[in-house]
Amino acid sequence: MNRILQFIKRTASHLNTDSDAKLLSQKDFLCMFLFIYLFTLLAFYRLGNNYAPSTSYSTDTDNRDIVLDFGDYLDIGSISIFLGNLNTRHFSISAFNEVTGAWEICNGDTIAESVFAWNKIDVNYRLRYLGIVSTDDTAILNEMVVQSTDGSILTPINAEEYSALFDEQYMFPDDKTYLDSTMFDEVYHGRTAYEFIHGITAYETTHPHLGKILIALGILVFGMNPFGWRFMSVAFGIFIVPLMYLFAKRLFKSSFIATATTCLLVFDCMHYTLSRIATIDIFAAFFILLMYYYMYQYFTKDALYRSQQASRTDLFPPKNVALPLALSGISMALGIATKWTGVYAGFGLAVLFIWYTITHFPKKQVLRLFGFCCAFFVLVPLLVYVLCFIPVVGYEQYDNLIDKALQGTISMFDYHSNLEAEHYYSSPFYEWPFIWMPLLDANDTVNASKVSSVSCMGNPAIWWIGILCELYVFFRWIFKKDKKAGFLCIAYLAQYVPWMPISRITFIYHYFPAILFVILMMGYTMLHIKEHFSWGKRAITAYLLVAVLCFFLFYPVVSGFPVDKEYGLRLRWLKEWILVL
Structure with a gap:
């Protein structure tokens, strides 16, 4: 444990540019370690299989037909195909009639849609010879499993002719779930990460590419399997935990409030879900929170610099002021290179920087700072984005x-x-804070009564209480002129307001970067409760217990853990909630 604590201290010191390193105490490091350890256990538990079919069989215009011989007439129930990186492949399934000498169509136009996932095609035909014709110009099949009507796996006697299709049969799951297949937008981002590695034409080009490059790192280390393509998302979900603690401690100067704030992040359902799916949103959220953390450091460093007049030099900006400002710009560059929501965050940073700088520096120094920022908030982001x-x-x-x-x-x-598209689980911006429409990432039947469901939603005990805390912080900013409240409000608005005029379909996970600042607003509110009421700490502790219990109440339907369907239906607190099917 001592080694782990030392590692956390070193990591925190890189985020913390304080020369006196007094921001964090031994107690703070211990709290961070416990939260990191707890979230790591939660996030990696049942993350996904560390194996998946990898050898592939390709069809093209000159090689469309697959003919399987079972040696005798058998009742074929279905075919399951694990697709490679080409989605929505079309097939014609037929059986050979030895009496007439003709092929009889069993399923003339069937589709396997999902990449790096098992796609089931019903056959329900008694036959010896099974014909599978790919009607696309090309298709990539990583594995094929044929099952009888009673579910047993059948191996054709000519399997060696199609060795790549029948060499990984042991990887076929008893029940298809997120553990062995892609889910939701993993079919775009995970697939494109794989294509980056292999120099294949990229499928998903609708977002900047740093997030998919990060996903590719996990695939390079662990392989093209669910664990591999989700690993880096988990890593960044873990990274946000100590970052939130550091940010809260810097803002509120209280270990208790930093602990309470981080607890809310660790047990937020959406943070948990986005940390376990191979999409780019968790990366963007981390970089957004990081850029605001360093911008706030810039404010506090300059305040410290101003209070130490005797240490002023002709060098401007001084190193301890310039460093966090530069790191904020670099973080923004990484955020924009991941997703354009980083640009929204950049607008908020610009407002905060201009507001603070103009009101605290003489004109000559303002111009120098603006020149400094042109390098780190314009040139560096452009360079990283292009790369x-x-x-x-x-x-x-x-x-x-x-x-x-x-x-x-x-x-x-x-x-x-x-973009003109519709999706049942889409929701407009004004519904997000209320969790009006959760997003069902995956839903698979395990047996007659159990389902495996992954729903992307917030923790109601956090998000709904967070609305009240937002109102309080906005009140403190507008009517009490509280600058710390103003910082949090501007950061929040920068992640939320740009979505309001968007006409294309949007989803609740687009709100996640904003919810990070809602959680900090909750920390702000808890600090005031603690300071103004003798019962404050007890009330906060009781509330945290409720939030943790609420997380575990919804855990089965946000984690994919097999649960009775009836249980999921009872969690339908709002009429639009569909957490299981």
């Missing part, structure tokens, strides 16, 4: 990397501005 296009294959002809990035950016803008 993240290096692994992308598939754009039209381009002259150089800058032209490639420009074409990609125009393509992204056209996609998002012209």
Whole structure:
């Protein structure tokens, strides 16, 4: 444990640029360690299989047909195909009639849709020879499992002719769930990460690419399997935990409130879910929180610098002021290179920086600071953004990397501005704080009574109470002119307001970067309760217990843990909630 605590101390010291290193006590390090350890256990438990079919069989216009011989007439119930990286493949399934000498269609136009997932195709036919014809120009099949009508696995006698299709039969799961397959947008981001690694034409080009590059790192280490493509999401979900603690401790100067605030993050259902799915949102959220953490450091460092007049030098900005400002810009660069929501965060940073700098520095120093920021908030983000296009294959002809990035950016803008799509689980911005429409990422039947469900939603005990805390913090900013409250409000609004005019479909997870600042607002509110009421600490502790219990109440339907369907139905607190099917 001592080694782990030392590692956390070193990591925290890199985030903390205090020269006196007095921000955190031994107690703080211990609290951070416990939260990291707890969330790590929660996030990695049943994350996904560390194996998946990897050898592949390809079809094309000259090799469309797969003919399987079972040696005798058998009742074939279904075929399950684990697709490679090409989605929505079409097949025609037929049986050979030895009497007539003709092929009889069993299922003439069937589709396997999901990449890196098991796709079941019903056959329900008695036959010896099974014909599977790919009607697309090309298809990539990683494995095929044939089952009888009673569910037993059948191996054709000519399996060696299609060895890549029948060499990993042991990987076929008894019940198809998120543990062995992609879910929701993993079919875009996880797939594209795989394509980056193999130099294949990228499928998902509607977002900047740093997040998919990060997902690819997990795949390189652990393989193209559920554990591999989700690993980096878990890592960044864990990274947010100590970052939230550091931010809360810096804001509120209280270990108790920093602990309470971090507890809310650890037991928020959406933080948990987004940390366990191979999408880019958890990366973007981490970088957004990080850029605001360093911007707030810039304010506090400058205040300390001003209080030590004797230590002033001709060098401006001084190192201890310039460093957090530079790190904020670098964090913003990483955020924008992950998702354009980083640009929204950048607007908030600009408001905060200009507001503080103009009111605290003479004109000459303001100009120097603005010049300094041009490098770290303009040039560095542009450089990182362009570099993240290096692994992308598939754009039209381009002259150089800058032209490639420009074409990609125009393509992204056209996609998002012209997107006309509908989705049952979509929801407008004004519904997000109330958790009006959770998003069902995965739902699979385990048996007659149990389901495995992964719902993306907030913890009601946190999100609903958070609305009241938001109102209190806004009140403190507007009517009490509290600058700390103003900082939190501006950061929150920067993540929320830009979504209001968006006409394309949106989902509740788009609210997650904003909820990070709601949790900090809750910390602000808890601090005031603690300071103004003798019963404050007891009330806060009791509330935290309720929030933790609420998390575990919803745990089965946000984690994919098999649960009675009836249990999931009883959690339908609002009429729009569909947490299990």
